[in-house]
Amino acid sequence: MFKGSFTALITPFKNGKFDETSFRSLIDFQINSGTHGLVPTGTTGESPTLSHDEHIRIVEVCIEQANNKVPIIAGTGSNSTDEAIYLTKHAEKAGADAALVVTPYYNKPSQEGLLQHFTKIANSVNIPIVIYNIPGRSVIDMTNETMAKLYKLKNIVGVKDATGDIPRVYFTKNDVGKDYILLTGDDSTTLAFMTYGGHGAISVTSNIAPQLCSEFQNLCMDKKFYEASIINDQLMPLHRALFLESSPGPVKYAASVLGLCSEEVRLPVTTISKETKESIDSALRHASLID
Numbered sequence: 001m002f003k004g005s006f007t008a009l010i011t012p013f014k015n016g017k018f019d020e021t022s023f024r025s026l027i028d029f030q031i032n033s034g035t036h037g038l039v040p041t042g043t044t045g046e047s048p049t050l051s052h053d054e055h056i057r058i059v060e061v062c063i064e065q066a067n068n069k070v071p072i073i074a075g076t077g078s079n080s081t082d083e084a085i086y087l088t089k090h091a092e093k094a095g096a097d098a099a100l101v102v103t104p105y106y107n108k109p110s111q112e113g114l115l116q117h118f119t120k121i122a123n124s125v126n127i128p129i130v131i132y133n134i135p136g137r138s139v140i141d142m143t144n145e146t147m148a149k150l151y152k153l154k155n156i157v158g159v160k161d162a163t164g165d166i167p168r169v170y171f172t173k174n175d176v177g178k179d180y181i182l183l184t185g186d187d188s189t190t191l192a193f194m195t196y197g198g199h200g201a202i203s204v205t206s207n208i209a210p211q212l213c214s215e216f217q218n219l220c221m222d223k224k225f226y227e228a229s230i231i232n233d234q235l236m237p238l239h240r241a242l243f244l245e246s247s248p249g250p251v252k253y254a255a256s257v258l259g260l261c262s263e264e265v266r267l268p269v270t271t272i273s274k275e276t277k278e279s280i281d282s283a284l285r286h287a288s289l290i291d
Contacts, residue, residue: 001128001157002071002098002181003199004036005217007206008044010248011058012261018054020061022261026207027065029260033210035070036217038062039100039202042075043137044248049266056090063095073130073202077102081117085124098128100160100202105138111146122153129155134162134185144168144175151176160185160202161193169196187239191232194220204247205239208254209287237283244276254280257290 007030012022030038040062041047041055050058059074066072074096076087081104088099101121103114122129131150135141141163150156158181161168166189169182184193187205194200194217206213212231219228242250249265249272256263257280263271272280284290 002037002073002130002183003217003221005034005206005210005213006037006039006073006183006200006202007035007210007213008042008185008202008204009038009040009062010207010252010255010261011041011045011050012255013264013266014262016264016266018058019261020057023058023061024065026255026260027062030206030210031066031069034214034218035206035210036200036214037071037073037097038066039073039075042100042132042202043102043134044204044207044251045075046248046266046269047075047077049269052087055087056094059091059096060094071097073098073100075100075102075132077104077132079104079107081120084117084121088121088125088127088129092125092127096127098130098157099125100130100132102132102134103138103140103142108139111143114140114142114146115149118150118156119153122150122155126155128157130157130181130183131159132162132185133159136162144172147172147180148176151180157181158183158199162186164189166192166196169193169198173197187242188236190216191220191225191229194228195225204242204251205235207251208258208260208284209235209238209289212287234287237286238280238289241276241279241283244279245272246270250276250280253277254284257281257284 012019074091162185
């Protein structure tokens with residue numbers, strides 16, 4: 001259902017406001033470069049600092065601009081179950097193809113709490129839901145046992161796995177189900193993730209290197225892993241550089257270098273240091289994205 005290179009879209013800002021013009025251009029750039037799908041209003045889109053009105057508008061603009069050319073998985077998660085339901089209902093009404101729902105952060109719910117949280121959201125809508133498991137940011141880790149229980153619901157279809165635990169791909173397939181969609185959220189380990197049987201990536205790097213990321217995924221899906229490794233070598237310094245400081249600061253700087261949007265971020269995320277900028281510039285040259 002959802003395979004290949006999905007871009008975890010940045011949210012361009014201009015003078016503190018959502019820059020809709022740059023966002024629409026970014027979407028066109030993505031689609032024209034072969035990106036397989038788009039993910040607005042996720043962590044990379046600075047969802048924690050978006051107002052509800054901004055969040056809703058960004059999802060609507062993304063769906064409108066994409067115009068059914070690629071699937072849209074809208075970020076709708078929250079550490080408040082009611083808020084997540086509200087955002088997921090909106091995404092469904094707006095025409096999103098699926099919702100990406102992060103495990104609740106800060107609250108530190110138990111596995112039973114996770115089960116009830118996702119069950120209540122899933123029972124409130126009909127669109128597919130992709131679980132976003134990112135213990136590095138949310139502090140909690142959803143177990144395969146909990147995922148297997150949730151997979152019995154009609155519209156829980158897969159996971160964005162940002163654990164960086166590659167062998168877990170194998171165990172998730174076996175513990176949860178062979179048709180369970182496995183998308184990685186960790187650019188630097190995507191090649192290994194795909195060789196273990198993953199279906200694709202929700203990528204930060206593809207904001208600025210969509211063609212390379214989509215070509216890489218096409219090769220992986222064709223089981224041409226050696227050829228894919230050549231592109232992976234081209235991208236690896238960039239994968240690393242984009243996480244030298246808190247995301248999306250680095251990727252927004254890289255986007256500004258390519259003329260896609262400004263590097264403006266919202267507090268508490270800050271613009272990046274001179275040293276990080278130099279590392280990103282070097283990685284962009286290594287990927288042949290700038291001279």
